[in-house]
Amino acid sequence: MNFDYDVLLIGGGITGLMAAQKLSDLGLKVALVEKHTTFASGPSTRNEGWLHRGTYHASSIRDRKAAIQVARRCIYGHKQLRRFSPEAVEDPDVLPLALIRREDTLSEVISRWDEADVKYRPISRAEAERIVPDATFENVSGIFQVADVSLNTRILYRKLLALAQKSGCSFYLGSEIEVIDGQAVVMRDQAGVRMTLKASTVVYSSGIGAKEIFRKHHGIDLPIRYWKSHLVVTKRLAHAGIFFLDPHEAAMMHHGDVSIIGFNEDALMCAEPSYDVLKDRAENLHRGICRIFPSWDSRGSLDVACVKVDYVTDLAGARSLNIAISEPVPGHVVVLPGKMTEAPYLTDVLTSYIHDKLDNPAIARRPCDEFPTLEAEATREVA
Numbered sequence: 001m002n003f004d005y006d007v008l009l010i011g012g013g014i015t016g017l018m019a020a021q022k023l024s025d026l027g028l029k030v031a032l033v034e035k036h037t038t039f040a041s042g043p044s045t046r047n048e049g050w051l052h053r054g055t056y057h058a059s060s061i062r063d064r065k066a067a068i069q070v071a072r073r074c075i076y077g078h079k080q081l082r083r084f085s086p087e088a089v090e091d092p093d094v095l096p097l098a099l100i101r102r103e104d105t106l107s108e109v110i111s112r113w114d115e116a117d118v119k120y121r122p123i124s125r126a127e128a129e130r131i132v133p134d135a136t137f138e139n140v141s142g143i144f145q146v147a148d149v150s151l152n153t154r155i156l157y158r159k160l161l162a163l164a165q166k167s168g169c170s171f172y173l174g175s176e177i178e179v180i181d182g183q184a185v186v187m188r189d190q191a192g193v194r195m196t197l198k199a200s201t202v203v204y205s206s207g208i209g210a211k212e213i214f215r216k217h218h219g220i221d222l223p224i225r226y227w228k229s230h231l232v233v234t235k236r237l238a239h240a241g242i243f244f245l246d247p248h249e250a251a252m253m254h255h256g257d258v259s260i261i262g263f264n265e266d267a268l269m270c271a272e273p274s275y276d277v278l279k280d281r282a283e284n285l286h287r288g289i290c291r292i293f294p295s296w297d298s299r300g301s302l303d304v305a306c307v308k309v310d311y312v313t314d315l316a317g318a319r320s321l322n323i324a325i326s327e328p329v330p331g332h333v334v335v336l337p338g339k340m341t342e343a344p345y346l347t348d349v350l351t352s353y354i355h356d357k358l359d360n361p362a363i364a365r366r367p368c369d370e371f372p373t374l375e376a377e378a379t380r381e382v383a
Helices: 014-025 055-060 064-084 103-116 125-131 153-166 207-217 279-292 340-357 367-382
Strands: 002-010 030-034 097-100 120-122 142-146 149-151 170-173 176-181 184-188 194-204 224-235 242-244 250-255 258-263 268-270 302-311 324-329 332-336
Touching: 002 014, 002 207, 014 030, 014 153, 014 332, 014 340, 030 194, 055 064, 055 097, 055 103, 064 103, 064 153, 064 340, 097 103, 103 142, 125 142, 149 250, 153 170, 176 207, 194 207, 194 340, 207 224, 207 302, 207 332, 224 279, 250 279, 258 279, 302 324, 302 332, 324 340, 332 340
Parallel strands: 002 030, 002 194, 030 170, 097 242, 194 332
Antiparallel strands: 097 142, 120 142, 176 184, 184 194, 224 258, 224 268, 224 302, 242 250, 250 258, 324 332
């Protein structure tokens, strides 16, 4: 069987689903291929469900300019996702607490928040203890109420899927890619049915799988790195969320009766992606939780490993949290969100990028659209 599309998305995590919805809404004929039998089977669901609003990234990224940029993109994504799927926001009226241990970083953090337009309100230790009475705030120099919220990612993805289907996007779940030949992608589904999908543009939104796909089918080793970190899933620990801004401290978001807790700057670069839990890393996270909740009992909790990716030119550099759009092979585009909350910004940029590649002649061109052609003609005449 053969099918022709404008855009073929490979990978059905948050980036793939959001791109499917936005590109289909643009009137393009879109298909999405996912090798698993469910959507968002990887990093898109293995996270804290933290809808950032720039609070953490404005302070945690060493380079101030990069920190402000990522923070603003997170604020953009936060606003867009809350408007798009308010039903996915959990405890929308409960403001979490952001904590800072190091007093010498306070003024720089606040300065960055002000520049990036991060919302925050300083509160006293006494007020924090009333909000979260079971937590300890010893050796904490700054406590702030902030606007980050917990997000039910499954509701978000369900809505993206439903709207993309309504706009005509075709989905191929449980399909393994066998051959990529030019703009033709040959795949086989679980029933053994072989089909060929052709597209003007193939977009790799497969996250941790993009590197292997390009290595196998294009003979290119993309500068993608894998980073393993860990989460703890446990019974809900507080009414409000709490997260430290300092490195190697815990950060938690609440989902119903459950808390999901990660560790700041815990990411460990690894050669290949895997979800095997590293015992020493998990135990380190346990100790971080106890620094906030000394009476926490780890029995009955669940340790989970997650893998994140970044796309960089400096392979020796720190983990990049910036979005990435690259076209290593003509007609084959790789996209990666630095963070889940950056996906709206990434997919907006991608939509514009695809529009420029696949123009619609039914829409009149603007003078600025004509300018590059006129400039090129003038250059040829001078030459």
